[in-house]
Amino acid sequence: MTPALEGSGGTGSSRILVALGGNALTAEGDAGPDAQRRAAERAMKQVAELVAAGNEVAITHGNGPQVGNLLLKNEIARHAVPPVPLDWCVAQTQATIGYLIMTALERELAVRRIGSALAVLLTRVLVDPADPAWEHPSKPIGQSNRRLVPSPEPVEILDRDAVVRLLDDGAIVVAAGGGGIPMIRENGGIRGVEAVVDKDLCGALLARAIGADRMLIATDVRAAATGFGGDDPEWIDSISSDRLRELIDAGEFGAGSMLPKVEACARFVEGGGEEATICHLGELDRALAGAAGTTVKAGT
Numbered sequence: 001m002t003p004a005l006e007g008s009g010g011t012g013s014s015r016i017l018v019a020l021g022g023n024a025l026t027a028e029g030d031a032g033p034d035a036q037r038r039a040a041e042r043a044m045k046q047v048a049e050l051v052a053a054g055n056e057v058a059i060t061h062g063n064g065p066q067v068g069n070l071l072l073k074n075e076i077a078r079h080a081v082p083p084v085p086l087d088w089c090v091a092q093t094q095a096t097i098g099y100l101i102m103t104a105l106e107r108e109l110a111v112r113r114i115g116s117a118l119a120v121l122l123t124r125v126l127v128d129p130a131d132p133a134w135e136h137p138s139k140p141i142g143q144s145n146r147r148l149v150p151s152p153e154p155v156e157i158l159d160r161d162a163v164v165r166l167l168d169d170g171a172i173v174v175a176a177g178g179g180g181i182p183m184i185r186e187n188g189g190i191r192g193v194e195a196v197v198d199k200d201l202c203g204a205l206l207a208r209a210i211g212a213d214r215m216l217i218a219t220d221v222r223a224a225a226t227g228f229g230g231d232d233p234e235w236i237d238s239i240s241s242d243r244l245r246e247l248i249d250a251g252e253f254g255a256g257s258m259l260p261k262v263e264a265c266a267r268f269v270e271g272g273g274e275e276a277t278i279c280h281l282g283e284l285d286r287a288l289a290g291a292a293g294t295t296v297k298a299g300t
């Protein structure tokens with residue numbers, strides 16, 4: 001892990017990173033344009049409340065369903081137009097989802113008579129060309145023709161300075177969508193690569209890089225739990241990072257669902273963040289107050 005970079009907190013209010021899951025921006029699996037627009041509008045009602053309470057807010061998001069749609073278009077139209085690489089797909093979904101978020105949030109802020117500036121930032125993330133993930137592709141992508149691609153660790157938010165400057169100037173920033181556009185250093189420059197960076201792990205790195213006090217991971221379940229999927233899951237209200245590590249090592253969390261979220265929370269607080277919370281999208285304000293979700297703090 002690289003050291004956390006310092007961001008300035010501006011007015012003294014809490015700086016919060018809100019991480020929205022890709023499925024939170026669809027309606028019950030419907031990733032059509034109208035469904036995505038409605039989902040963004042529902043999500044931004046919650047985010048607007050965080051802004052109205054005086055917090056500095058940055059937003060990141062997943063893009064799984066949306067990238068899946070683009071890859072399907074690649075397959076269908078490959079005989080008519082050249083297919084685009086995966087890093088291009090991530091960049092395109094950053095722009096599209098960012099546009100939906102910005103438009104919906106702008107409307108909600110206007111209702112509350114809040115005039116904050118909004119910015120959607122195309123964001124690249126550095127990955128290591130020597131990461132073992134390149135030898136063991138593990139991330140399934142696509143729909144009708146699914147394939148496994150590498151999912152290397154995020155190392156650095158390459159556009160971190162731009163995000164921090166915008167936040168320090170009072171803007172609400174959407175950044176590092178879909179885990180960021182994966183880049184490697186090569187021959188004195190950087191270039192995009194065919195990979196998918198985990199959005200939650202990238203979110204933790206982004207939160208540390210911008211000096212966030214809190215990280216909220218919004219998903220479609222109420223909290224993290226042990227025994228999830230069984231007859232009697234035990235929901236976790238609050239937990240120390242040390243205890244959470246014990247549960248991670250014991251295999252209590254699903255690799256394709258809750259594991260990256262709890263890992264991201266642990267990394268954030270271990271890197272100096274105050275608290276990280278996993279909660280249902282509809283309970284962001286209650287989660288921030290400690291009344292909902294699973295809250296992780298550093299220590300034993």
